[in-house]
Amino acid sequence: MKASLAALAAVAVPLVAAHYTFPDFIVGSTISPDWQYIRETANHYSNGPVTSVTDPEFRCYELDLANTAGQTSTATVSAGSTIGFQANGPIYHPGYLSVYLSKATPEANSVQAGTAQTWFKVYEQKPVYENGALVFPSTTQQSFTFTLPKSLPSGQYLARVEQIALHVASTYGGAQFYIGCAQINVENGGSGTPGPLVSIPGVYTGYEPGILINIYNLPKNFTGYVAPGPAVWQG
Structure with a gap:
């Protein structure tokens, strides 16, 4: 099945140039x-992805x-305020x-934060x-923002951005994950109950249809992209 122009353009970009990190937090x-505010990642020089879930x-x-x-x-x-992330270059893939957010225990800058089933x-x-064909909005961006739910309880959290690049995801382990975790302290929060809660790692097997997919040759019965992981908590 015919691929989208955005997807084909992404493949045309040299591989190294197309890699990226998310070093900047937006408030x-x-x-x-x-x-x-974002934990420096191991790929801060190479820009290379994570491929093991x-x-x-x-x-x-x-x-x-x-x-x-x-x-x-x-x-x-x-x-209820606006936050976001900025990559160090265009999000080509x-x-x-x-x-995802995770309530941080004991604090956002602790090694233990995010190590339990606390992510939503x-x-x-x-x-x-x-x-x-699939059209990918993120390939036109370098940064993005969104609104935190007003009912999010006050406290310290990790905020984890994850972009799953799918240009070579037709075989297991081919999907590329571009990740970064910001450390945040939420004030003026509400009384919501975030969920569903998942563990990271543990949230994916790598065989989900939104991770193991050939975006250039979609199945005949394809009706739309199925996002991996839990549903979005709206607050």
């Missing part, structure tokens, strides 16, 4: 310096699993974009199925 209209690095891909969290500042935000999804950008 309102303010973009932070690189790695101020079972490794501990799949959580936040920290440069140093023992020390990076404590070396990263925590941003103060309000429930066609894929699925989402953000708060945002997603799904590919759109149009005229027999």
Whole structure:
């Protein structure tokens, strides 16, 4: 089946140039310096992706699993406010974009934060199925923002951006994950109950139809992209 023009254009970009990281956190209209609030990732030079959904690095891909969290500042935000992420270049690869939050125990800058079944999804950008092909909104962006639910309880969280690049995802392990975790302190929160809660790693097997997919040769009975992981918590 015919691929979208955006997807074909992404493949035409040289592989190294098309890789990216998410070093900048956005609060309102303010973009932070690189790695101020986002844990510096192991690919901060190479821009290379994570491909294993079972490794501990799949959580936040920290440069140093023992020390990076404590070396990263925590941003103060309000429930109901606008936050987001900025990549270090265009998000070239066609894929699925989402953000997970995890209540941080004991604090957002602790190694233990996010290591339990505490993650829930708060945002997603799904590919759109149009005229027999998938169209990928994220390939036109370098940054994005969204609104935190007003009912999000106050407290410290990890905010994890994840873009699943699908240009070579037709075989197991081919999907590329571009990940970053911001450390945030939420004020003026509500009394919502976020969920469903999942573990990261553990949320995916790698065989989900939204991860193991040939976007250039879709099945004849294809009716639309199925996002992997839990439903978005709306608050």
